[in-house]
Amino acid sequence: MTKAIRASSGTDALRIEDVPTPTPGPDDVRIRVHAAGLNYTDALLVAGLLPSPAPMFTPGVEVAGVIDAIGSGVSGLRVGQRVVATLPELGGFAEEAIAAASRVVGIADSLAFERAVAVPVLAPTTLLVLRASRLAAGETLFVPSAAGAAGTLLVQLAKRVFGAKVVAGASSEEKRELALGLGADIAVDTSHASWSERVREGTAGRGADVVLLREGGDVPAASLRALGFRGRLVVFGVDNMFDTAFTKEQVGSLLAQNQAVIGVATFSLPEAEVQAAVREVLELVERGVIEPVVSHVVELAEVRRAMHDLRERRTSGKVVVRVRA
Structure with missing residues (x-):
């Protein structure tokens, strides 16, 4: 038997239970979990705002730990190897988790599990978004929610890997200071309706070359106002996005300004x-080029509160669940 968090979708109820130790399939590995990443997806699943895989389930979509069993068809991985993995079928908030071998990446002995687990979900979300944006050295990028888990990594990648100028958006002075400390050139208060004007002021009136967008509501209109001539608006994530529609005036402005909208x-x-x-982002972390911002490390028994804080946007950086020392 092994311990796992069990959730009932829509009830916000979590409890730690003893469950049967899972057995890996032919193409899977079993990981003795040391740390798991807490993601917004987990909070939405537990709250019933995303469809859950079963009435009772174990959340957790990324883990770091040590392989302790391997399926018969797996090659290139070994028992005892330190790894991170993504788990599309969930199950990460447990002492033992099953992962498809294709989604497992080895990590260096020098990389602590609590740092490593901040990478698997955020790496594609950040690195591939920046690549899709065609961000070039010397261009200006606007990063919303710059003190969040993705935002803190986006700021560092844009500055230290892409060589861009970064305008960071955040709703509190503490979060703006965090973004500036990570290398952002300018920080603007996105709790003010005029934040797009501050972006333009910080770019000598030109606007940003790339504006990242992951929220709907009134945010897309302000994002377009912050975007410069021939700028690229890059849409990723789904926070309230389905409430969004471009007006004909906004489409006309996109055309007149030779701007592009890119979805990732x-x-x-x-x-x-x-x-x-x-693998690429893990290597950057191992080399000290970038550093995942892990703001909170919580125990399994504290996950419910941590999920609530995440949904209420009370956290900065990444929240990590310590499963075992």
């Missing part, structure tokens, strides 16, 4: 491309 959905990209991004 990592779940539909080739798996090899996604895993290559994970």
